[in-house]
Amino acid sequence: MSSSDDYENLSQEERNALDKAERAKEKEEQDALPYVWTQELGEVDISVPVPKGTRAKDLIVVIAKKKLSVGLKGQDKILEGDLCHDIKVEESTWTIEDNQAVLIHLEKINKERWWENVLTHHPKIDTRKIEPGNSKLSDLDGETRGMVEKMMFDNQQKQMGKPTSDELKKMEALKKFQAAHPELDFSKAKIS
Numbered sequence: 001m002s003s004s005d006d007y008e009n010l011s012q013e014e015r016n017a018l019d020k021a022e023r024a025k026e027k028e029e030q031d032a033l034p035y036v037w038t039q040e041l042g043e044v045d046i047s048v049p050v051p052k053g054t055r056a057k058d059l060i061v062v063i064a065k066k067k068l069s070v071g072l073k074g075q076d077k078i079l080e081g082d083l084c085h086d087i088k089v090e091e092s093t094w095t096i097e098d099n100q101a102v103l104i105h106l107e108k109i110n111k112e113r114w115w116e117n118v119l120t121h122h123p124k125i126d127t128r129k130i131e132p133g134n135s136k137l138s139d140l141d142g143e144t145r146g147m148v149e150k151m152m153f154d155n156q157q158k159q160m161g162k163p164t165s166d167e168l169k170k171m172e173a174l175k176k177f178q179a180a181h182p183e184l185d186f187s188k189a190k191i192s
Contacts, residue, residue: 019129022126023129026123026125026126029123030123030125032123033122033123034048034049034078034079035047035048035049035070035078035079035118037118039114039115041108041111041112041113041114042107042108042111043105043106043107043108044087044105044106044108044115044118045103045104045105045106046103046104046106046118047097047101047102047103047104048070048078048079048101048102048104049100049101050072050078050096050100050101050102051072051100052099052100053099053100054072054096054099054100054102055096055099056095056096058072058073059071059072059073059096059102060072060073061094061102061104063087063089063092063093063094063104063106064089065083065086065087065089066082066083066086066087067080067081067082067083068080068081068083068104068106068118068119069081070094070102070104079119080119081119081120081121081122082119082120082121083106083118083119083120084115084116084117084118084119084120085108085109085110085113085115086108086109086110087106087107087108087109088107088108088109091107092104092105092106092107093105114127114130115127150165153165154166174186
């Protein structure tokens with residue numbers, strides 16, 4: 001498709017057909033890779049099949065900030081190239097599973113960007129079509145978690161017809177002020 005304007009001019013039926021064709025092409029390209037990969041916003045996980053019985057000492061795995069390679073000693077590399085984005089090397093790992101797959105875990109430096117591919121010379125996926133899984137509150141940093149919890153509390157309070165956290169704070173401040181100034185009459189005061 002040449003542009004998003006062309007896409008917008010298509011009927012819903014034509015869009016669905018085009019999307020289906022693009023997904024099928026993307027799946028075919030990804031299936032042809034010598035590995036399978038998945039990603040979350042902060043990480044990429046790669047599974048590279050190796051011959052049954054392979055041990056860690058039979059492998060040469062290089063994980064660098066911008067490069068990745070996996071191969072069996074004395075043979076051509078199974079995969080090798082530049083990563084599409086930088087990673088945190090010290091937080092990235094690899095292991096061998098059931099002596100038949102190398103599992104690689106890469107920690108992204110930019111945790112707010114979806115990767116189009118693992119290695120720059122491999123086919124790209126359409127990151128606009130990614131549907132992230134549900135995240136847990138425990139996955140969030142402290143400040144973001146606090147903000148989300150406050151929003152959830154306020155939403156719950158509104159649904160029950162009760163005051164939000166901000167309204168509760170105002171009411172508490174008013175009570176403290178009234179306690180500090182019992183000589184004032186607040187019976188006819190309208191506070192918003």
